[in-house]
Amino acid sequence: MAVVAEKVAINQKEEVVDKKLVRLWFYVSFFWLIVSMTFGGLVSIKFNYPDFLGYVPYFAMPRMRIAHLGGVALGWFTTAAIGMAYYMVPKLTGIKMKYPNLGYYLLYAWVPITLIGQWALLSGYNQGVEVGEWPIWIDIPVVGVFALITNQLFMTIAARKEKHIYVSLWYLTAGFTWASINYVVGNLINPYFFTGVDNAAIQGFYLHSVVGLWITPMGTAMLYYFLPIITKNPVYSHKLSMLGFWGLALFYPLTGAHHYLFSPIDTWVQTIAIMASMMLILPVWSVITNQIGTMKGKWHMLSSHIEVKFMVLGAVFYVTTCFQGPTQALRSMQEIVHFTDWVVGHAHLAIYGVFTMWTWSGMYYVWPKLTGRELYSQKLAGWHFWLSLFGFAIMALTLWGAGLVQGGMLSLSANVAFIDTVRAISPFWMIRSFGGWMMILGAVLFVYNMVMTAIVGKPITDSEAIA
């Protein structure tokens, strides 16, 4: 059953992708990528210089910190993923999207939604839900956008020409459906109907489902779509991909409570969460096995293809993050590393190291096809890659180091004043900022490269190449 996405893609004579629509979504995601990463960079400076940017309520460190998170999760990744969906779904179903104008209307709604949502956070309107900070009056239109896209997706799939549902479509449909439901649960129901401990438990469930049932499926869909096309190899094992999908669906939603271990949440709920976290190694490593298998005989592309570089780097980080995640969910690890920068490093490893890398990989592949122009500069793309890799390595390692230092100081001796741990890890934060700004520079080069490709890139004459 070696059905390959590439077969679907190449056999199409008729153009099914609305390229302009995908481009527009990507442009919005570029904007949020730069803005949100810059917010992160500014916040990191405030860790060493708390008076940086003065005493303005809008730029208070915690407010900017949640704006960094909201901007990356919803502004950058979600926008990019929706753009990707508008590219992948027509390719995989063999037909144009149903309701062809809907994508434009949703984009015109999405831009003000994200702007207002971010403005609200800086102005002090947040509803106190981690990873769901946007206030309820902006959550409702967000749910509307998600619900409409999900519906559009199902309608398109129902009318598809290509009978086989490729694994990417599984992830896309499930991801959009989960995200719509999960957003309602976490933002509209939980903060207003459940109190205290129950509220915390459900919020952990929501928080981790955002990562596991929205960001992960979107990223995995991209991986399964782009890797076979780029390498021109069939997916190594379709069965393995299904195992990964069902493993994710089964174990991911159960992991939420691991954000609040040793809290008054029922111990058995915490234990289930730890077990499910451990079991996540299974689906994640099956995805990676599949990726490595698919790369068979094509490893030389690593040196020449920027999209393969990002794809493989993301995979390396995926293995790492999904070993680190389960182990840090263990009680003995939590005792030391929970509440420290260790977890912050882990979050960046997943969102930046894995899913942002994969999105970039997909974008490097798609953008020339969308614009009909060759990539403006391979050299800049190379700089983007190495700045991202080294910047992130510096940042992640210092965060993990800081986490171990602070966690160790606090848990090994009760006679250490809290402030002493802050003083101890302050130099780590300085290096972290340095790495972070390297990452930002890399992202700026990426966006510059993309924009220049669209404006002055060499036109591609071969019509096969832009299909």
Place this chain on the structure above:
Amino acid sequence: MISTSFKGAMLGAGVGLYFFAFAVGYAYPAFFSKHDVPKVKDIYGNIVEVRPYTPQEKLGREVYIKEACWICHSQFVRPIGGDEKRYGPVSQAGEFSYDKPHTFGTRRIGPDLAREGGKRTDGWQYGHLADPQAMTQGSIMPKYVWYFEKNEKGEADITKPTEEGKALVAYLQRLGTSIGDWRNPEGNNPNAKTATVTAPKFTAQMVTEGKTVYDMNCAGCHGATGAGDGAAAAALNPKPRNFVKADYKYPVNAKDEDIFKTLEKGVAGSAMPGWKDSLSESQRWSVISYIRTFKK
């Protein structure tokens, strides 16, 4: 090849797993574990009622959420990792029964606040809110000057917090107090017996070490020169001790051992906290040796 309708059913199953997890792990305990019953075990082992937030505390909680304080301060004491010794008794489910949404938090960039209530006086909290670095050298907390009225120089006047500022401090003082006055289980008994201590002989090296400790921990209130005029002093009542005048409790014959006890337990009814958990014994003696050098 699996039939299409069967695949549709399987996709339904994928969504079903989400609800399965929600039902088993979260909805079931929410409805049957009775976490939201506002009752806790107090320090004497009695089951006591948790009172709802007053309107002012409620407003303070809204400020706490609005400023995203929960991004840097957690609010639950774990039974591990030195938490109990550092912050106080382990958190109980009933203590959170009026929290909607919860403010557990996932990161401690600053210390846990679950048992913050009663740890410091209101005045200390105001001074700290306006200028955390003056109170705790090395703190990275922002200066929340917009919760204070401005004085004629345009600076935040820590003696004049706004309504929201007062509410925030009222909320902080409420945190973790549902289990009773756990800091003074026997009441504030000045005659309670403590082990006798003897001051070591002060050396020049101790004075130098004491200066470091003093500048980091004490200068915010007592002032860099020991004149009781630190950044927070304006908001404090009673005022911080003036070491230059040496206005100790027993001004004529204040013993080092008495000061040591004060450092250990704090001064009830004032902003002076006990330092037993955050300064080692030798650090406490060093700081006393340094304080002694202020006297004119």
